[in-house]
Amino acid sequence: MILLTAVIAGLIVALIRARAGERQLQPLRLRFEWLVVLSFIPQLFAFHLPATAERMPDTLAAPILVITQVLLIGFCWLNRKAPGFWILGIGLGLNFLVIILNQGLMPISPETVTRLVPDAPQGAWQVGERMGYSKDIVLNITESKLWLLSDRLMLPEWIPYRVAFSIGDIFIALGAFWLLWSLGDPDKKVKE
C-alpha cells in the first residue's frame, strides 16, 4: 500500500505540472506490459488473497516470488529507456538480490516483527518461517544475508500506519514517482 502512494503522488504532481504549463499529460506506452499482469496473477494468490495465501506452502511461495521478480526485471530492461526505469531496476535488483540469498523470501528480523505487530498472539510467527502470508521470512540478523537490504526500515512513530520496508522499496517508490511525474514534463516529449 505504501508504494501505491508513490504512484498516486506522481500522478497528482504530473497533473499539476501539466496544468501549470497549460498542457496535456504526455502518457507513454510501455513495452511488454503483459509481463506485469502475468507476474501479478500468481502473486495475487500467493501473497495478497488471504483465502489462498494462507494455504500456500512456503515451498511454493518462494519460487513464485523469485520467478515473478525475474519477469519484472525483464520488464524493466525492456523499458529501460523510459523515465525512472533505471531507478525501478535498481530497487528491483536490490530486493531480488536479498530475496535470492535468503531462501527466496525477504528477510525480516524478530525485532522488526515485534515493532510491526506488537500485539501478535503467541506463536503467530516463528524464526525461520514465513511471516503469515507475506513475502517475508523471519530471520535473526546474524542469519540474514545482506541484512542491510532486508525489510528493516519502518515509518516514523508519529505516522499511524505500520509497515516494514527495504532500501529496494525506496528505489521502487522513487522510480514509480519519477515515471509518472515525467508525464507532466513541460520541456520534452516523452519517448515511446
Place this chain on the structure above:
Amino acid sequence: MKSKLQKFAVSMSDQTTRTVVLTIIMSLFVLIAGAPNASGGVGG
C-alpha cells in the same frame, strides 16, 4: 471546425486511456515488485 473538435476529442480520449492504463500497470508493478510488510496476515 467539427473535424478539429472530433480530433481533439479522440486525442483526449486516447491520452486519458493511456494514462489510466499506465497508472494501473504501475500500480500492479509496485504492488508485486516491492516487498513492504504491513503485517502479512499475522494478527495483532
